[in-house]
Amino acid sequence: MKSGYGQVIILTLVFLVLVLNLVQLSTGAEVHTPEEEVPLQLVGSSGAINSLARNILLSRTEELLLPPQQTVVAQKPLPELPDLVFSGTAVDKVAITFDDGPFPGMTEQYLEILSQYGIKGTFFVVGELARQNPAQLQKIVEQGSELGNHSWAHGRLDKMPLEKVVSDLRRVAELIYETTGQEVRFLRPPYGRHSPAVIEAAEELGQQLVLWNVDPRDWDKASTREIVNRVMAQVRPGSIILLHEGHPNTIKALPQIIEKLRERGLEPVSVSELLQSYGEETT
Numbered sequence: 001m002k003s004g005y006g007q008v009i010i011l012t013l014v015f016l017v018l019v020l021n022l023v024q025l026s027t028g029a030e031v032h033t034p035e036e037e038v039p040l041q042l043v044g045s046s047g048a049i050n051s052l053a054r055n056i057l058l059s060r061t062e063e064l065l066l067p068p069q070q071t072v073v074a075q076k077p078l079p080e081l082p083d084l085v086f087s088g089t090a091v092d093k094v095a096i097t098f099d100d101g102p103f104p105g106m107t108e109q110y111l112e113i114l115s116q117y118g119i120k121g122t123f124f125v126v127g128e129l130a131r132q133n134p135a136q137l138q139k140i141v142e143q144g145s146e147l148g149n150h151s152w153a154h155g156r157l158d159k160m161p162l163e164k165v166v167s168d169l170r171r172v173a174e175l176i177y178e179t180t181g182q183e184v185r186f187l188r189p190p191y192g193r194h195s196p197a198v199i200e201a202a203e204e205l206g207q208q209l210v211l212w213n214v215d216p217r218d219w220d221k222a223s224t225r226e227i228v229n230r231v232m233a234q235v236r237p238g239s240i241i242l243l244h245e246g247h248p249n250t251i252k253a254l255p256q257i258i259e260k261l262r263e264r265g266l267e268p269v270s271v272s273e274l275l276q277s278y279g280e281e282t283t
Contacts (some may be wrong), residue, residue: 094239094266095274096257097122097212099150099188100219101245102129102136110245111143113254120144122210122271123245124188127152127172134179141180146270148186149173149207158195165201173205186210186271210271212242218250227253232260238274 101107123140130137149172157165173184187207189198202209216230243250
């Protein structure tokens with residue numbers, strides 16, 4: 001009898017664990033895996049892939065989120081590039097970046113705040129939106145910030161063959177150059193998803209792959225306070241902060257983020273300036 005009761009208890013516990021996992025997946029909740037503090041990683045050309053772009057700023061987040069709230073585990077470091085990892089530390093700077101724009105009437109607000117604090121950022125723009133809103137591209141460049149490539153239609157580049165990735169990224173780069181005269185140096189693939197084809201395409205086009213290690217999930221109905229608190233909880237010297245255009249609470253959070261970063265002795269800069277802190281050429 002005691003053996004039978006023990007089996008029932010074990011089966012009940014297993015059932016409860018399965019139910020909790022199903023509930024977590026259905027609600028889009030994150031599962032965080034503890035990780036030791038590590039310096040920002042730069043992945044550069046070396047060895048068998050000697051034509052690889054000089055630096056890939058590798059995300060240190062445990063998870064990447066894909067709509068609708070599907071959680072997938074990020075690969076760190078890239079298994080196909082096991083020997084290309086270089087670690088460094090930028091003592092007093094963090095890169096501030098903005099994805100998914102431009103948005104008329106909102107891009108200007110981000111730029112105004114950056115100008116008020118004397119800051120330049122990096123805006124990773126979507127080609128379709130950039131084509132519809134060329135004036136916003138001009139304003140980003142005129143403010144002194146830089147433009148990055150976020151694909152033409154925010155698609156899954158990692159699922160495309162090399163030739164399609166190259167065509168997609170080149171189309172965005174050509175549009176940016178024709179509109180602003182600014183060469184595109186940086187690429188952030190949608191959702192941070194990358195593949196050997198994406199890496200090879202970036203090298204062919206002379207673009208460096210830039211991910212992030214601070215993600216407040218501002219796109220996920222986060223309040224202003226939540227955005228600020230999440231950034232400050234994750235940030236460290238040399239971080240790359242991911243923010244998104246098109247979200248009013250992100251605009252409200254931006255001045256507080258800047259002020260709190262400076263209180264901590266961290267200066268928000270563009271990706272180019274962060275790379276210069278590592279002694280890396282970006283021209």
